Amino acid sequence: MAINPLPPGAGTAIGIDGLIALLAKLPGLGPRSARRAVLQLIKKRESLMQPLARALAEVADSIRICSTCGNVDVQDPCAICRDPxxxxxxxxxxxxxxxxxxxxxxxxxxxxxxxxxxxxxxxxxxxxxxxxxxxxxxxxxxxxxxxxxxxxxxxxxxxxxxxxxxxxxxxxxxxxxxLAHGLPVGGELDYLDDGTLAAAMKARRKF
Amino acid sequence: MAINPLPPGAGTAIGIDGLIALLAKLPGLGPRSARRAVLQLIKKRESLMQPLARALAEVADSIRICSTCGNVDVQDPCAICRDPxxxxxxxxxxxxxxxxxxxxxxxxxxxxxxxxxxxxxxxxxxxxxxxxxxxxxxxxxxxxxxxxxxxxxxxxxxxxxxxxxxxxxxxxxxxxxxLAHGLPVGGELDYLDDGTLAAAMKARRKF
Missing domain, CATH: 3.40.1360.10 (Dna Topoisomerase Vi A Subunit; Chain: A, domain 2)
Known part of the structure; x- marks a missing residue:
C-alpha cells in the first residue's frame, strides 16, 4: 500500500467535515442534524447527493433577481412577470x-x-x-x-x-x-392576542 | 426583449422547485424548511451555495467505504485505520x-x-x-x-x-x-426507566 502523503484525518477534514460545516449553516439544521443529513446523503449518493450537487450548482449559476419585481428566478423577468x-x-x-x-x-x-x-x-x-x-x-x-x-x-x-x-x-x-386583519381560519378566540381580537371586532361584518 | 421559448414557470419548475424538493428529502428538513434553506442559499450564493455545491460534488465523487472497518471516508483505508x-x-x-x-x-x-x-x-x-x-x-x-x-x-x-x-x-x-449500563451522567433517578435503574443497581460499585 502506498503511503498517503496527507496527515491522518486530513482527507476527512477537507471533505466530509467541510460538508457538514457548510450544511450546518442552513436554517433549520445544526451540527447534529447536518451530520445525519451527510450520512443520509452518503447512503443515497446516486439518488440524492449527486442530483443535489448538480441542482445547487445549476441554480447558483442561473439564479437572477427579477429587474421588474425583485423575485428570484432563473430568468429575468421572472416567470410571474412574463406570464400573460x-x-x-x-x-x-x-x-x-x-x-x-x-x-x-x-x-x-x-x-x-x-x-x-x-x-x-x-x-x-x-x-x-x-x-x-x-x-x-x-x-x-x-x-x-x-x-x-x-x-x-x-x-x-x-x-x-x-x-x-x-x-x-x-x-x-x-x-x-x-390584507384584512382578523381571526385566522381555525383560530380559537381563547388563544388569540388582544390586538387581533380588537382588529377582528372593529372589522366585523354582516353575517 | 427576446421571447423565451420556455412556457411560463418552466424555468422555476426545473431549478428552484427541484432544488427545494431534493433538500426536503434530507432528514430534519421538510418542504417548509427546505424553502427557507433555499432562500438563504440564494442570498448567500457566493459564500454558501457555490461552496456547498462544490463540497457535495467533491464528496460524492471521492467517498469510499473503508474495506477494513466499514467507515466512510474520502480514502480507503480510512483515516482512522491508517492512523499509526x-x-x-x-x-x-x-x-x-x-x-x-x-x-x-x-x-x-x-x-x-x-x-x-x-x-x-x-x-x-x-x-x-x-x-x-x-x-x-x-x-x-x-x-x-x-x-x-x-x-x-x-x-x-x-x-x-x-x-x-x-x-x-x-x-x-x-x-x-x-459498554457499561447505568445512569447517564447528569441523569435524574426520577426520570429513568426501570431497566436502566435495575442495570445501574446490578452494576453498583464501591464508592
Whole structure:
C-alpha cells in the first residue's frame, strides 16, 4: 500500500467535515442534524447527493433577481412577470420572496408581485432608499396599474412601511389596499392576542 | 426583449422547485424548511451555495467505504485505520457510522473501529450475512487484536447482536467487552426507566 502523503484525518477534514460545516449553516439544521443529513446523503449518493450537487450548482449559476419585481428566478423577468395570463393591473407588495412564495402557493392571487426586500426599520437603520420602493412607484407611474395590495407582515415595521408606501402612491391614480386583519381560519378566540381580537371586532361584518 | 421559448414557470419548475424538493428529502428538513434553506442559499450564493455545491460534488465523487472497518471516508483505508498513533489491538464495534462519529467526537477511545451496518433483526429479516460480521471475525483471527469492545445500542436488537458476536469470537484468543449500563451522567433517578435503574443497581460499585 502506498503511503498517503496527507496527515491522518486530513482527507476527512477537507471533505466530509467541510460538508457538514457548510450544511450546518442552513436554517433549520445544526451540527447534529447536518451530520445525519451527510450520512443520509452518503447512503443515497446516486439518488440524492449527486442530483443535489448538480441542482445547487445549476441554480447558483442561473439564479437572477427579477429587474421588474425583485423575485428570484432563473430568468429575468421572472416567470410571474412574463406570464400573460396574470393580471398586470394588480400588484401585490410583499416584504420578502418567502412571502411571495407563500401567497403564490395559496393560489388565490393571479396578479403580479413586488418584493420590497425588507421593511423600514429605524432600529436597524433601514430607510426607504434601502428598499425596493422607488421602482414600485415607477412601476405604478408608468404602467396601467389599477390596484396595489399591501401584503406586509402585521408587525410595527410592516405597518409603518405600508403607511409610507400609501403616502408615496397617494398622488397617483391607483387604489391602495391592505390584507384584512382578523381571526385566522381555525383560530380559537381563547388563544388569540388582544390586538387581533380588537382588529377582528372593529372589522366585523354582516353575517 | 427576446421571447423565451420556455412556457411560463418552466424555468422555476426545473431549478428552484427541484432544488427545494431534493433538500426536503434530507432528514430534519421538510418542504417548509427546505424553502427557507433555499432562500438563504440564494442570498448567500457566493459564500454558501457555490461552496456547498462544490463540497457535495467533491464528496460524492471521492467517498469510499473503508474495506477494513466499514467507515466512510474520502480514502480507503480510512483515516482512522491508517492512523499509526491509534492502538491497532483495540477494536470498537458499532452499528453505524453515526455511532463511530459520536464515539470519536467524545475523544476517549484511541483504538480502531468496526462498523456493522445495522443489527440482527428477525422482524426486518436481517441475518448475520447482511451485516459486516464475517470481516470482523477475519480481522480478529488475522490481526493482533487484544480486545473487542461492543458499543452497540442498548436495544433488544443491539444486545442480540452483541451476544451473537460474542459467540462467534468465543473460540478466538480475544477479550470481548461491552459498554457499561447505568445512569447517564447528569441523569435524574426520577426520570429513568426501570431497566436502566435495575442495570445501574446490578452494576453498583464501591464508592
Amino acid at each position: 395570463k396574470r393580471d398586470a393591473g394588480l400588484i401585490c407588495v410583499v416584504e420578502d420572496v418567502s412571502d411571495l412564495w407563500a401567497l403564490d402557493r395559496a393560489g388565490l392571487f393571479r396578479g403580479r408581485y413586488h418584493v420590497l426586500g425588507g421593511t423600514l426599520s429605524a432600529l436597524d437603520g433601514i430607510g426607504p432608499d434601502d428598499l425596493n420602493i422607488g421602482p414600485l412607484v415607477d412601476r405604478v407611474r408608468k404602467g396601467d396599474i389599477r390596484e396595489v395590495i399591501l401584503a406586509l407582515n402585521a408587525t410595527v415595521d410592516g405597518q409603518t412601511t405600508a403607511h409610507y408606501i400609501t403616502d408615496r402612491l397617494g398622488a397617483l391614480n391607483v387604489d391602495v389596499t391592505a | 498513533k491509534r492502538d491497532a489491538g483495540l477494536i470498537c464495534v458499532v452499528e453505524d457510522v453515526s455511532d463511530l462519529w459520536a464515539l470519536d467526537r467524545a475523544g476517549l477511545f484511541r483504538g480502531r473501529y468496526h462498523v456493522l451496518g445495522g443489527t440482527l433483526s428477525a422482524l426486518d429479516g436481517i441475518g448475520p450475512d447482511d451485516l459486516n460480521i464475517g470481516p470482523l471475525v477475519d480481522r480478529v483471527r488475522k490481526g493482533d487484536i487484544r480486545e473487542v469492545i461492543l458499543a452497540l445500542n442498548a436495544t433488544v436488537d443491539g444486545q442480540t447482536t452483541a451476544h451473537y458476536i460474542t459467540d462467534r469470537l468465543g473460540a478466538l484468543n480475544v477479550d470481548v467487552t461491552a
